[in-house]
Amino acid sequence: MIPTPQSDSARLITPTMLVLWLVLATVPFWIARVGLYPYLGIEILIWSLYALAFNLVLGTAGLPSFGHGAYFGIGAYAFGLCQFNVVANLWACLAAALAVAGLAGALVALFISHRRGIYYAFMTIAFGQIFWTVAIKSHKVTGGEDGLLKIARLPADFGFASFDLAGNVAFYYFVLMVFGIAVIVLWRLVHSPYGRVIAAIKQSETRAAHLGYNVWLYKASIFALSAAVSGFAGGLFAMAQLAAFPDVMSLHQSGYVVMMTLVGGGLVSFWGPVIGVFLFLIARDVIGAMTNAWMLYFGLLFIAVVLFRPEGVAGAIMAAWQNRSLNSMRQQGGTALRLLLGGGRWR
Amino acid sequence: MALIEVSGVHVRFGDRVVLESIDLTVPEGEFHGLMGPNGAGKTTFFNVLTGRVKPSRGSIRFDGEDVTGLSSHRIAAKGVARSFQIMTLFDEFSASENVIVGLPGFRARGFDMHHAAAGDRGFAEKASEILVTVGLAAKSDTRAKDLSYGDRRALEIAVALGQGPRVLCLDEPTSGLGSDGVQRLATLVGRLKGKLTIVAIEHDMEFLFSLADRISVIHWGQVVARGTPHELQQNEWVKRSNLGRFA
Ligand SMILES: Nc1ncnc2c1ncn2[C@@H]1O[C@H](COP(=O)(O)OP(=O)(O)O)[C@@H](O)[C@H]1O
Ligand SMILES: [Mg+2]
Numbered sequence: 001m002i003p004t005p006q007s008d009s010a011r012l013i014t015p016t017m018l019v020l021w022l023v024l025a026t027v028p029f030w031i032a033r034v035g036l037y038p039y040l041g042i043e044i045l046i047w048s049l050y051a052l053a054f055n056l057v058l059g060t061a062g063l064p065s066f067g068h069g070a071y072f073g074i075g076a077y078a079f080g081l082c083q084f085n086v087v088a089n090l091w092a093c094l095a096a097a098l099a100v101a102g103l104a105g106a107l108v109a110l111f112i113s114h115r116r117g118i119y120y121a122f123m124t125i126a127f128g129q130i131f132w133t134v135a136i137k138s139h140k141v142t143g144g145e146d147g148l149l150k151i152a153r154l155p156a157d158f159g160f161a162s163f164d165l166a167g168n169v170a171f172y173y174f175v176l177m178v179f180g181i182a183v184i185v186l187w188r189l190v191h192s193p194y195g196r197v198i199a200a201i202k203q204s205e206t207r208a209a210h211l212g213y214n215v216w217l218y219k220a221s222i223f224a225l226s227a228a229v230s231g232f233a234g235g236l237f238a239m240a241q242l243a244a245f246p247d248v249m250s251l252h253q254s255g256y257v258v259m260m261t262l263v264g265g266g267l268v269s270f271w272g273p274v275i276g277v278f279l280f281l282i283a284r285d286v287i288g289a290m291t292n293a294w295m296l297y298f299g300l301l302f303i304a305v306v307l308f309r310p311e312g313v314a315g316a317i318m319a320a321w322q323n324r325s326l327n328s329m330r331q332q333g334g335t336a337l338r339l340l341l342g343g344g345r346w347r
Numbered sequence: 348m349a350l351i352e353v354s355g356v357h358v359r360f361g362d363r364v365v366l367e368s369i370d371l372t373v374p375e376g377e378f379h380g381l382m383g384p385n386g387a388g389k390t391t392f393f394n395v396l397t398g399r400v401k402p403s404r405g406s407i408r409f410d411g412e413d414v415t416g417l418s419s420h421r422i423a424a425k426g427v428a429r430s431f432q433i434m435t436l437f438d439e440f441s442a443s444e445n446v447i448v449g450l451p452g453f454r455a456r457g458f459d460m461h462h463a464a465a466g467d468r469g470f471a472e473k474a475s476e477i478l479v480t481v482g483l484a485a486k487s488d489t490r491a492k493d494l495s496y497g498d499r500r501a502l503e504i505a506v507a508l509g510q511g512p513r514v515l516c517l518d519e520p521t522s523g524l525g526s527d528g529v530q531r532l533a534t535l536v537g538r539l540k541g542k543l544t545i546v547a548i549e550h551d552m553e554f555l556f557s558l559a560d561r562i563s564v565i566h567w568g569q570v571v572a573r574g575t576p577h578e579l580q581q582n583e584w585v586k587r588s589n590l591g592r593f594a
Contacts, residue, residue, distance in 0.1 A: 011463070200448045203437040206431070209419040
């Protein structure tokens with residue numbers, strides 16, 4: 001269970017969201033002054049959306065997906081290919097990113113949803129590698145290792161007005177708007193009856209099945225949904241980079257989102273993945289500017305979290321601010337971590 | 348027509364035959380006890396009855412309908428609820444939430460993604476009514492994993508009741524309980540007797556003999572004796588094999 005005050009879980013928009021949006025809205029005004037740059041803000045928002053989508057599977061459903069980069073990447077390619085071959089319309093191409101990645105996720109879900117634990121993890125890796133290989137080898141379609149280049153930031157046409165997103169600040173605000181809507185949708189999803197059933201299945205598939213829930217269908221559907229939203233984030237990423245590359249689909253980049261989510265505290269908090277992305281990307285830019293070995297430090301931090309602090313940063317923050325017991329949060333994180341990799345079918 | 352009709356159920360795991368041929372007929376409203384030594388296949392029989400294990404032969408009819416080989420969630424949806432020998436609750440959920448997730452009305456909304464689950468007072472009220480009946484009224488907000496062992500057993504029953512079942516299958520409901528706990532459970536289950544069809548695996552003889560209308564003894568994968576508690580006490584087989592030995 002992702003613990004939130006009852007009242008918050010029933011809300012469409014929570015105080016935390018409002019504060020976050022307000023802070024994020026000011027970013028372009030000061031980010032250059034602290035030595036960073038607006039593009040980093042775009043990256044953080046897109047990866048946050050991706051990590052939140054990923055955490056539907058990892059945190060909410062307790063299913064270890066270690067090849068999620070595939071869906072992020074598929075979304076990016078789908079956005080580009082739609083733009084080049086179907087129609088150069090922002091909404092259509094974002095919808096294509098969502099739909100194609102969702103379909104890919106649904107296809108994979110067909111093969112893995114009777115599993116959980118380590119078997120599930122292995123199979124998600126295998127499928128991730130398959131998609132990655134296909135992306136690299138289909139040179140004619142995807143541009144292979146060179147990537148699919150010259151993707152344009154299509155204008156956002158709202159009917160009454162159309163906005164050019166070519167500049168980073170305009171694009172940042174567009175991504176922020178989309179991120180804001182996505183957060184509302186995901187928050188509601190996690191706290192809906194569906195989300196509660198998914199959380200119940202995480203705790204005991206056996207019990208859920210004997211309460212009349214089609215466990216397989218729930219697991220398959222949350223995976224496909226997560227893949228779809230990851231693909232949507234991938235579509236935004238293609239716009240951000242003006243290209244789509246296969247490396248986001250690789251196993252090691254799929255590992256990034258796992259690390260971000262766990263370090264941030266995705267096992268105990270909805271916001272964990274966002275915190276993880278902030279830390280990861282800022283560490284990359286700040287520590288990365290000083291030493292090439294920044295990944296080593298983040299890797300060590302990841303190991304420390306897995307071994308000693310499964311509640312992650314979000315757990316520590318909730319303990320400090322919401323006056324919740326750190327111990328119980330640590331227990332909860334530990335249990336979630338055990339469920340993630342232990343647990344065969346008989347639970 | 349009986350509510351449950353099991354005939355010739357045969358189960359093997361690999362080349363190990365666990366159930367040779369089980370027949371069982373339970374009329375609506377009966378409290379039917381199952382006993383037999385450890386490893387006799389009682390839990391496996393429940394697993395077959397509730398769709399968790401597919402029998403290699405034999406058939407199961409529920410209310411006249413053939414349900415052999417249906418998956419657990421379908422059988423559950425037809426009104427068969429069960430508790431587990433090794434308790435499986437949703438440990439991170441509160442007692443109340445454990446019951447809510449089991450309510451058929453909640454299940455019907457299982458794919459509702461755009462309303463807040465906490466926004467529905469109806470489910471919470473229904474859950475608290477049920478928690479009152481099992482004596483957990485004061486603990487509805489306690490997480491399942493923080494409940495005492497006895498309370499967890501009671502919560503299992505509450506969840507099953509919430510399902511509004513026609514049949515309640517209890518797998519060793521008193522195991523691990525002290526004598527007070529057994530007493531409390533006997534009172535609780537006793538109140539359900541007659542209102543529901545109950546099939547209970549139990550090794551506590553006092554518990555079973557005082558509550559059951561009929562009892563079947565499972566051994567070597569078959570029903571070796573069956574009758575009212577009174578008849579069973581006279582049964583040659585049961586006498587010879589010394590009931591007290593069963594666990
Ligand atoms: N899924 C399974 N795979 C293999 N063997 C099993 C399985 N389930 C139960 N068994 C075996 O079947 C036998 C009967 O077990 P069980 O039904 O739990 O007995 P009881 O509940 O009467 O004590 C045991 O020997 C057990 O090891
Ligand atoms: Mg047993």
